[in-house]
Amino acid sequence: MLDFLKNFGAKTAGKGSFRGVSFYIIDNAERSGGNRLIKHEYPLRDIGKIENMGRSTASITIDAVVIGNNCKEQADALIDALDNPESGELQHPDYKTQQVYIETWSSRTVASEQRVVYFTITFTPDTDEESPIVDEDGLSIMGVLSDILGADIVNDFVSIFDTVSDAISFVEDCMEFGEAIANGITSAIRGIAGGSELSSLSGKAASYKASLKSLFKSPKKTAKELRDLLCGISDLRNDSKQKKNNKSTNPANAPAVAQKLSREQKTATSPAPLLSDLNIGVAQIFESVELNIKNATETKPKNDVTKSLQMLVDVIIATEVAKAVIQDATAAVKKNQSEAIVTYDDCKQAIKNHGDKLQALIIASSDMYWYQTARALKDVKHAFVTQLEKLSTKLPAGKIITASQTEPALVMLYRETGNAVPVGQFTRRNNLKHPTFSIGGKNYEVINNG
Helix, strand or coil, X not given: CHHHHHHHHHHEEEEEEECCEEEEEEEEEEEECCEEEEEEECCCCCCEEEEEEEECCCEEEEEEEEECCCHHHHHHHXXXXXXXXXXXXXXXXXXXXXXXXXXXXXXXXXXXXEEEEEEEEEEEECCCCCCCCCCCCHHHHHHHHHHHHHHHHHHHHHHHHHCCCCHHHHHHHHHXXXXXXXXXXXXXXXXXXXXXXXXXXXXXXXXHHHHHHHCCCCHHHHHHHHHHHHHHHHHHHHHHHHHHHCCCCCCCCCCHHHHHHHHHHHCCCCCCCCCCCCCCCHHHHHHHHHHHHHHHHCCCCCCHHHHHHHHHHHHHHHHHHHHHHHHHHHHHHCCCCCCCCCCHHHHHHHHHHHHHHHHHHHXXXXXXXXXXXXXXXXXXXXXXXXXXXXXXXXXXXXEEEECCCCEEHHHHHHHHHCCCCCXXXXXXXXXXXXXXXXXXXXXXXXXXXX
């Protein structure tokens, strides 16, 4: 073995190991890095587009050998160590001792050189960095991410017009589809909003419809008008809450919006709910909006532009709902009134249902080559899940009990929790037909608000 190493001369740089498996190092190494570039190239076009998705993680490649009569056994041991999916300890004369992930490896033997196996190993140093941490103020960070996403999706929407060919042939189809979206939105919020709120939304809908006439000349304007119209729906929530605070809190008055949406959903097949089984809030308003848009557009001709319009609608709605859920959970933690998020289980349900919806949109936007949107959606989903998990630990857990007899809801609530004040919440969450009595033999959710 010593004779063999002498033959290598200056090429050997000492001894190293990975996960305790030793090897000799050949004195050459390579480092690689750069940027993650996405190249958009189109058939029969000499122009394209480059998107920089950020810096690539640096990699290091080293050459090593195992030597001796048992070199095959040494090679197998090293291969087992290299195939381990977790990070491991690398000892190297130049790179010292550090934790690394193995990216690739290859081995080879040379017929004229017995008792030696060559390895080429590429690794990436492990770091202590994690995914971006959500800001303590979840509402602020969701607002910032929503603004970033809004700008990114507009840019991605505009990019579709670089590849659209023979646009004149389906411009009328796009106009009809775009107007159907506006009609679906205004139909959904008519009867829910009134006064200044309805006037404001109607004005935004009119501006959006007017922008459709120049869709192919100024697609960015159309996208921004549609985004503003959809974001304006969230303002109904604050207006309705203000009105509700000005009225007497009579438990017998079930939320008017929930009743209206319930009647609408009986007459049509609803898509998978954004936040099923949760009470009134922005989520249910947007469920109605989605349903109306679906009914208004399902018979319209489809093309690349109409699909992009639909994607813009889906992404903006999903983002607005995510913001609303965080707002509800934050209000619940601060002991303010919240209907959609009240318990730990509500948070977990929202994470599952709406998290899945955001993930589906990430995949769908990537399939459409909307990489800016996909990247922004990933940030929104991460902030949504992280913040909601954090807030969930500060909320009470609900429990299901079976009423032993028919009795006043107030009595049942006081017996189970020692507090009858939130009887209105108890009535609404359990959909009691008679607001003062719970029926014996039926199951009810009870929340101990402490």
